[in-house]
Amino acid sequence: MTMSSEDLKSRLKELLITGLRLQDVAPAGIADDQPIFVDGLGLDSIDALELVVLIEEHFGIAIPDEEVGKKAFASINALADFIAAEQSRDA
Amino acid sequence: MTRSSPPTRQVVVTGLGTVNALGSSVGAFAAALRAGTSGIAPLTLFDTAGFRARIAAQVRDDAPPEELAASLRRRLSRSDVFALRATAEALTESGITDVVAPERIGLVLGGTTGGMLRAEECLRARLEGRSTRYLPDPILGSPISVSADVVADVFDIRGPRLSLSTACSSSGNALGTALDWLRLGRIDAVVTGGTESLCRMTFAGFNALHALSLEPCRPFDRRRSGLSLGEGAAILVVESAAQAARRGARAHAELVGWGNSADAHHLTAPHPEGTGAILAMRRALANAALRPDDVDYINAHGTGTPLNDAVEAAAIGAVFGDAASRLAVSSTKGAVGHTLGAAGAIEALATILALRDGFIPPTVNLAEPEPEWALDLVPGRSRDATLRYALSNSYGFGGNNTSVVLGHA
Numbered sequence: 001m002t003m004s005s006e007d008l009k010s011r012l013k014e015l016l017i018t019g020l021r022l023q024d025v026a027p028a029g030i031a032d033d034q035p036i037f038v039d040g041l042g043l044d045s046i047d048a049l050e051l052v053v054l055i056e057e058h059f060g061i062a063i064p065d066e067e068v069g070k071k072a073f074a075s076i077n078a079l080a081d082f083i084a085a086e087q088s089r090d091a
Numbered sequence: 092m093t094r095s096s097p098p099t100r101q102v103v104v105t106g107l108g109t110v111n112a113l114g115s116s117v118g119a120f121a122a123a124l125r126a127g128t129s130g131i132a133p134l135t136l137f138d139t140a141g142f143r144a145r146i147a148a149q150v151r152d153d154a155p156p157e158e159l160a161a162s163l164r165r166r167l168s169r170s171d172v173f174a175l176r177a178t179a180e181a182l183t184e185s186g187i188t189d190v191v192a193p194e195r196i197g198l199v200l201g202g203t204t205g206g207m208l209r210a211e212e213c214l215r216a217r218l219e220g221r222s223t224r225y226l227p228d229p230i231l232g233s234p235i236s237v238s239a240d241v242v243a244d245v246f247d248i249r250g251p252r253l254s255l256s257t258a259c260s261s262s263g264n265a266l267g268t269a270l271d272w273l274r275l276g277r278i279d280a281v282v283t284g285g286t287e288s289l290c291r292m293t294f295a296g297f298n299a300l301h302a303l304s305l306e307p308c309r310p311f312d313r314r315r316s317g318l319s320l321g322e323g324a325a326i327l328v329v330e331s332a333a334q335a336a337r338r339g340a341r342a343h344a345e346l347v348g349w350g351n352s353a354d355a356h357h358l359t360a361p362h363p364e365g366t367g368a369i370l371a372m373r374r375a376l377a378n379a380a381l382r383p384d385d386v387d388y389i390n391a392h393g394t395g396t397p398l399n400d401a402v403e404a405a406a407i408g409a410v411f412g413d414a415a416s417r418l419a420v421s422s423t424k425g426a427v428g429h430t431l432g433a434a435g436a437i438e439a440l441a442t443i444l445a446l447r448d449g450f451i452p453p454t455v456n457l458a459e460p461e462p463e464w465a466l467d468l469v470p471g472r473s474r475d476a477t478l479r480y481a482l483s484n485s486y487g488f489g490g491n492n493t494s495v496v497l498g499h500a
Contacts, residue, residue: 021165042161046227057223 008080019054020047032077040075048073055079061086102273103335103342103500106185106328108177108284109440111427112148112321116180121444124452125473129426131307131319136208136289144303147289148321148428159245168206168232169288171241173324173433178242178282185328187280188246190338197250197278199268200239201261201285203432206232208290235432238286250278256432258487259392260351261285262325263435266495267349269329279334284436286324293431294320300359308395308429309456310422311404311468318394321428325436327443342500344443347381347480350374354490360398365406367492372410372482375494381480384414386496388451388481390442393422394429399486404464419476421469425455435485439495442483446499451476 003011013027016036020043034040037048051073052063061083063069072082109116112130113123123130130148139145155164155172156179167175182188187196210229216222231237236254243252251272255264262285269283297303297320304317327346335342352374354367361368376383391403400422408415423441430437441452450473457470483495 022161023165024161044162046166046231047162050227053224 005080005084008083009076012076012079015054015058016041016051020050030076033075035075036073055083059083100274101332102270102329102346103332104327104329104344104346104443105335105340105342106181106187107343107440107443108180108184109323109325109437110150110152110173110176111323111325111430111437112150113427115152115176117440117444120440121448124423124426124441124444125450127426127453127455127472129307129455130321131425131428134289134294137291142294142298143301144298144305146307146319147294148319148430149289150323166228166231167241168209168237169322170202170205170286171232171238173288173322174200174238174242174286174326175245177284177286177324177326178246181282181326181328182246185340187328187330191279193247193249195250195279196248197252197269197272197281198239198243198248199253199255199265199272199281199283200242201255201257201263201265201432201435202235202238202287203256203258203261204288204290204293205235205237207292208288209233211291242282248282257491258489259429259431259434260485260487260491260493261432261435263349263439263483263485263493263495264351266327266346266435266439267351267493270346270349273329273331280328280330282326282328284324284326285433287322287431287433289320289322302396304395307456308425309458310391310393310395310424310454311400311460311464312457313459313461315395315397315400317396318424318429321424321430322433323427323430323437324433325440327436327440344446344500345498346495347498348375348379348496349494350378351491351493354492356490359488361402361486362490363402365402365409367490368403368406368484368486369409371492371494372406372484375482375496379480379496381496383411386411386414386418386480386482387476387478388442388445389418389420390438390445390452390481390483391420391422392484392486393424393454395422395424403484403486404461404466407466416465418467419451419469420466421452421454423452423455425457426452435483435493435495438485439483439497442481442497446478446481446497449475449477451478
């Protein structure tokens, strides 16, 4: 079963906050098109490694290399699109 | 002044910073030291169920610096937070980074537990099912070297960097190393000191050794029954007296000399005759080109354990002879606790404040000094006094002994 796009985005925001321990950030404080890394949420390359594991653990989707990761982790919108595409490919 | 052959170059302390149970700034720490208050209270940092002792000198004001990026702030260990805040205070005051290039500033810090507290929490979360996997936190944060890495990164310090871990003498050795670097002309300024966070491992370990006092520790008291753990950081900026004078920096005190030695005797107990402690004090005086009667004050290691205090008192008697009876000797551990890897730095800071502000910090909680020691142990209340030179002693498990000599600037 796939989630609606809005549900998926809020689940991803929750996952970012709890999984990466972003104490000062609320889900409403993350814009769907905001960059996740560096200037956006201020996350770094170590967070990226953790995020890869979190996505695999929670969605069963592997991020094979940096190329794919860079695109998928551009924003919440990009990550939701990436997951939806992977899920529909498996379906 | 009886210094016959002064060391190659005079070194002074031009920046001070601290976070500890008595205060989150040098001003607050100095006021609390002088007032004779104690920071030892019920420990709330983690659950103390199952331990004999339930108290410690815990830092209450422990927030990471707000100006740091969120990604760094949430990765900091408690030791890192203390080190960063103390360094910010010391660097701001000294202004050294405005005049000395980053490559010419060294960094040498002491510590013993690093990010252990966070590693413990990570392990517990996994074992208790609150986390489904191990996080990278332990490897990122727990090595003892990380606090110095983070300090260097945040403040752009690119000279030689060392992290020293010699149990409770760690930061005494850091200060001595800083002095050597400056005397050798390897660099133009050093940021030095120590940082230490309370954690379950040290608390449980000292508890298991029956080394923790059930009541706030009472150094040098007849009824002393152990130590009280503490935490915090102290950071000093040191440079040559000539450079400090040239740039108009305030010299709080002179870092005059140091000495260290090893007992080679036991994992926890000091050598019964204090051979290591005596050797470290004698080396420190020789390194400073001073005689015993030049020294007016000793900030003792004075943990409050039956063995340490007895051996240290006897060692002071052996080194200072007749001069011992006119010395003031006090331990600040009844006030700030035993901060392990940060103790040498926090106590050197207390000694610097005593020299600078003209007072002798009291031995807090000392009510009944052992009668056979002919020492002025400054029980309970601080005293005004003009001090010329002072010694700060640090003795660590495993027989690691360090003494640092500080002088009125």
